[in-house]
Structures are given as C-alpha cells and as structure tokens.
Amino acid sequence: MSDSKIDDAKFEGTGYSYTMSLIQGKHKMVILYCLMEFQPVRFNEMRRYLGKVTDKTLSANLKELEADGLIARREYPQVPPKVEYSLTPLGDSLMKVLDQLCTWGEEHMK
Numbered sequence: 001m002s003d004s005k006i007d008d009a010k011f012e013g014t015g016y017s018y019t020m021s022l023i024q025g026k027h028k029m030v031i032l033y034c035l036m037e038f039q040p041v042r043f044n045e046m047r048r049y050l051g052k053v054t055d056k057t058l059s060a061n062l063k064e065l066e067a068d069g070l071i072a073r074r075e076y077p078q079v080p081p082k083v084e085y086s087l088t089p090l091g092d093s094l095m096k097v098l099d100q101l102c103t104w105g106e107e108h109m110k
Helices: 015-023 026-038 043-050 055-067 088-106
Strands: 071-076 082-087
Touching: 015 026, 015 088, 026 043, 026 055, 026 071, 026 082, 026 088, 043 055, 043 082, 055 071, 082 088
Parallel strands: none
Antiparallel strands: 071 082
C-alpha cells in the first residue's frame, strides 16, 4: 500500500469506523432523511421516495438500520398488514451529524 492511501486498519475500533458502519451503503442515509422528514413512513411510501431501489435492497437496509437501533418498526395487527418505520432517539441524534454534512456540502458545492 502506498503512503498516499489511508490504511483502513488505523481506523478500526474508532468512533469514525463505528459511525460509518451504521450509515454505509447506497440507501441508508436517504432512508434516514426520509424518516426525518416524513415519519412515520410505510414500506411502499419509502420505496416511492427512494426511486430506483429493489424491495430486497430496501428491506435489507431497513432491517440493518433497525438492528443497529437507528429506526423502529411498528407492525399493526390488521388485514392487510400495516408496518410503519420511524427514527429512534438514537437515529434522531445521528440526523444532527448528517445535517452538518449536508450544510457543508451546500456551502462548498460548485
């Protein structure tokens, strides 16, 4: 590995690596923003907000975010089944950080 590349092993076990492990992936940050703006959100609504995403990919991302404690899944006992997703307090606290990333991008976007 050349000196100009960052060695990922140096970041293992840090707050940075933990945070990135929670939000890495093509759709996770967009899912979190969607929930921040429109929560609670049902699965089909989420799919419409995200655009081109397969049901399998969306489902996997939602399960990972739920397992990480960032979102909550609420299932209603009715026919047809109704499931809603919303941010947990932990997920809501992460949104402050993601908002800062967006603000920085808006300020430096050409």
